[in-house]
Amino acid sequence: MQMHFESSSELFSKYNKVVEKPLIFVDFGCGPLTGGIALQNHFSDPSFHLHYVGIDISNEMISKAKEFQNYQELFNPVNQHFEWLNDYIQLPEILLPLMQHLKEYSLIFNFSYFFASHSVDPQIVFATTQQILQSLGDNTFWVLYQNPTAWSLHEKWTVYRNLLLQNLFVNKALISNPFPYGYQDIFAEKPLNLYTTCEILRRN
Numbered sequence: 001m002q003m004h005f006e007s008s009s010e011l012f013s014k015y016n017k018v019v020e021k022p023l024i025f026v027d028f029g030c031g032p033l034t035g036g037i038a039l040q041n042h043f044s045d046p047s048f049h050l051h052y053v054g055i056d057i058s059n060e061m062i063s064k065a066k067e068f069q070n071y072q073e074l075f076n077p078v079n080q081h082f083e084w085l086n087d088y089i090q091l092p093e094i095l096l097p098l099m100q101h102l103k104e105y106s107l108i109f110n111f112s113y114f115f116a117s118h119s120v121d122p123q124i125v126f127a128t129t130q131q132i133l134q135s136l137g138d139n140t141f142w143v144l145y146q147n148p149t150a151w152s153l154h155e156k157w158t159v160y161r162n163l164l165l166q167n168l169f170v171n172k173a174l175i176s177n178p179f180p181y182g183y184q185d186i187f188a189e190k191p192l193n194l195y196t197t198c199e200i201l202r203r204n
Helices: 002-014 034-043 059-069 088-101 122-134 151-167
Strands: 023-028 050-055 080-085 106-112 141-148 171-173 179-183 192-203
Touching (some): 002 034, 023 034, 023 088, 034 050, 034 059, 034 106, 080 088, 088 122, 122 151, 141 151
Parallel strands (some): 023 050, 023 106, 106 141
Antiparallel strands (some): 141 192, 179 192
16 A cells, blocks of 8 residues: 555646646546545645545455545545446446536546456446547546556556547557656665556546
8 A cells, every 4th residue: 555655746746737626536446445545645735626436346445445434634525526346337327427526527537457357348438438538528627547567567567558549539648658666665774766657648
């Protein structure tokens, strides 16, 4: 969790124009709410309007995420709302009606270490998210991607990204190269310099 928090915090800090508010933040492979905590830490604003959708196959991870969701020192239940899914195929059923009521919200899909999973099928991920992104019309959306730098872990992301580029007229933007950040593991004696491959896509 700590490494994911550190890399997400670095991303939000480095490219803060991406994460605008109010915001619908869809977190694929959300784990114990790591990306949501990093996002809230970035804004440090209890009035920040957020609708967070966390997706994780693990019930244990979602249970832990729900615990963090209820920490009032982290999140404001008046302005920040949460939904939880075990399967990204369920996402259009949840998100399409929601977006009709939150038209002024920006939309971000966050893929933090998600495409490294052996169980993920990028074709199905695209088919699922395509329904949502097409409903936006000409509105801007953002797709954030992070993964360790090993090339073998990027093959599924490459498939998904190319489908977006070919079918939804998405533009590569801001960053497409690894960036370094210092990471102090709580169990390590010395800081570790890690490299996370990150890419941000958008459509205007």
